[in-house]
Amino acid sequence: xxxxxxHGMYIGGPNNIIRGNVVRWNHNGFGIxxxxxxxxxxxxxxxxxxxxxxxxxxxxxxxxWGANGNDGSLPGTNYIFGNTVLDxxxxxxxxACVTNNIILPTINxxxxxxxxxxxxxxxxxxxYNLSDHAITPAGWRDVVTNYMGFVNTNSALYWLKSDxxxxxxxxxxxxxxxxxxxxxxxxxxxxxxxQYNATLAGDIRVLDPxxxxxxxxxxx
Numbered sequence: 164x165x166x167x168x169x170h171g172m173y174i175g176g177p178n179n180i181i182r183g184n185v186v187r188w189n190h191n192g193f194g195i196x197x198x199x200x201x202x203x204x205x206x207x208x209x210x211x212x213x214x215x216x217x218x219x220x221x222x223x224x225x226x227x228w229g230a231n232g233n234d235g236s237l238p239g240t241n242y243i244f245g246n247t248v249l250d251x252x253x254x255x256x257x258x259a260c261v262t263n264n265i266i267l268p269t270i271n272x273x274x275x276x277x278x279x280x281x282x283x284x285x286x287x288x289x290x291y292n293l294s295d296h297a298i299t300p301a302g303w304r305d306v307v308t309n310y311m312g313f314v315n316t317n318s319a320l321y322w323l324k325s326d327x328x329x330x331x332x333x334x335x336x337x338x339x340x341x342x343x344x345x346x347x348x349x350x351x352x353x354x355x356x357x358q359y360n361a362t363l364a365g366d367i368r369v370l371d372p373x374x375x376x377x378x379x380x381x382x383x
Contacts (some may be wrong), residue, residue, distance in 0.1 A: 168192055171216075175200030177207040177239065181214065183343050185379045187319075187371065188218035194250065197227040197241065205231050206257065207239025213343045213356045215321055215379070217249035223269050223278065224250035229257015229285055244337050247321055247356040254287055255280035261289040262337045265311065265329060265355040268296060275299070291334040293354045306332050306354065314364060319371030319379075321356075322363035329354040344380055 251269030290302025312327025
């Protein structure tokens with residue numbers, strides 16, 4: 164019945180891995196929504212990483228609830244790292260570990276990159292994130308700047324340019340076993356869903372507005 168319940172991805176339960184997705188231009192819901200689907204379902208040990216979300220106008224790009232439904236029982240710990248979130252991160256209940264993300268605020272809450280629920284307050288451990296506004300809770304290795312250094316946002320090329328402030332600022336060991344493109348990795352250097360790559364930095368494709376097959380997962 165609500166116009167904010169049509170999410171790009173809706174995931175419930177524990178031990179999920181949500182990675183390597185592009186979720187964009189959803190005007191009636193969250194981009195990636197980790198939330199209980201049935202009574203008694205425990206939201207614990209979920210990893211959300213190497214995702215790109217942008218263009219969501221009604222809700223946040225990523226939201227993660229860390230508890231069993233709305234009652235706050237069985238609070239879990241979930242991990243959000245290495246994402247490029249251009250429409251805000253919302254957290255509620257439980258514990259959230261937030262590292263190595265590029266997070267820009269939602270247009271509905273333009274000064275708050277990470278929104279923490281007041282009525283369902285989470286415990287948030289955050290550092291090594293990049294935004295154009297100060298992140299709360301602040302990590303002393305966060306990067307706050309008005310310049311992200313994306314290749315071309317008008318064409319949805321959210322890869323990093325050589326002068327991006329995200330370069331060399333990541334917590335190297337907080338990463339998944341594979342990168343966004345499916346290549347094996349054991350460490351990272353740069354903040355966000357995409358590590359700097361000279362080939363990507365020279366990309367001239369148009370991925371949005373979409374061609375017939377907007378393949379974000381291939382090199383140009």
